Amino acid sequence: MSVHEIRAFNRFYTNLIGALDYGKHLYTPYTLTESRVLYELAHSPRTDAADLRAELSLDAGYLSRLLGKFERDELVERAPSEADPRRQRITLTPRGREAAALLDERSRRAVGTLLDGVPEPERKRLAEAMRTVREVLSDTRPDGVPEPVLRDPGPGDLGWIVQRHGALYAAEYGWNTEFEGLVAKIVADFAQGRDPSRERVWIAELDGRPVGSVMCVRDDAPYTARLRLLLVEPEAREHGLGDRLVRTAVDFARGAGYRDMVLWTNDVLHSARRIYQRAGFTLVAEKPHRSYGAELVGQDWRLPLREPPLQEGQTP
Incomplete structure (x- = not known):
């Protein structure tokens, strides 16, 4: 497989899911990165700022500004971590959980609409191909088992x-x-x-x-x-x-x-x-x-x- 083929696939899939215009695609005021941070806060047990930064490979200053925006919008609360006061724990507010749930619902609906055009026999083949891509390229677990x-x-x-x-x-x-x-x-x-x-x-x-x-x-x-x-x-x-x-x-x-x-x-x-x-x-x-x-x-x-x-x- 050549670099050209991988880049061609990336362009195809990015256009397919509308990631270049994420807010408009899901009718939300959040960018793709902001939506991903909300998703991680709603689903991951690791909610320290340092964990978020490592998980999403974000610049520390950028993440701090993003969290500051969320705080002003009353989506998150920041406080010292109980386990380590030197770390900052990020918690979604009820309003933040509602925003994350809405994003999740609309994303599921968008993917469902995408799959509506795929014949049932092809869906299994599509799922297996996607699983293969994740397994081959994943380095999150040393044994290759997905998290x-x-x-x-x-x-x-x-x-x-x-x-x-x-x-x-x-x-x-x-x-x-x-x-x-x-x-x-x-x-x-x-x-x-x-x-x-x-x-x-x-x-x-x-x-x-x-x-x-x-x-x-x-x-x-x-x-x-x-x-x-x-x-x-x-x-x-x-x-x-x-x-x-x-x-x-x-x-x-x-x-x-x-x-x-x-x-x-x-x-x-x-x-x-x-x-x-x-x-x-x-x-x-x-x-x-x-x-x-x-x-x-x-x-x-x-x-x-x-x-x-x-x-x-x-x-x-």
Whole structure:
């Protein structure tokens, strides 16, 4: 393959997706670079300015000016990183998440329109060709394995969460459809009454297909978030994806102002429990029960996210 062929492909594809006129193409006020920064802030667990700069290969001064613009538009907030005060942590505001979600929706719609003109038998060939390009040219992972992407759910993804929970837990633990019904209720409650600024669900995608999920919702207790529906497909478990999903939900809960995060699980879910322990959760209660056609021990786990505010008369 010659340099000329690669450059010809780049010109063809750039014109095809309208990247040279990105704002007009997706009807947004953001440039391609600005949109990419919003995307990374919405989907990546690494939100320090230094991580953004490295991930997107941006000049430090340019990124600082871009983030300053976002801050003036009330799309992001900047603060010292909790892990390292020398680093600057960037967090999307509710308005910023709305902007990122709108960009994602319009981008998906644009790609869908592009695929409408591709016959069904050719779509598989197109996907395989694109995967080959990524694998050959990717240097993000030493073993050549693509990195899973965390994203908001699209059409059909909530149903996928229900179906895969039912199928996987039946295959791995022998649970009956009672469990699938519970997952369906959790998903339906989320879809019908969620608060976007304080509740989210993430889909992990690998090679264009969903391979995992996790959810953060409000708990009945004040200022408490609940972690739910953590799932990773067997073929994606070597990526450390479970840890990444939980960290992402915890970071979101902390940024949304929750003081604690809790979860309920069962003693037989050994791999999930190890993930929760690595994230800092501690076991606070256990109770035997019979559910899903099995004898189980339910467990409550808790993670403090921040210290409660001082009451009147208290001293630090």
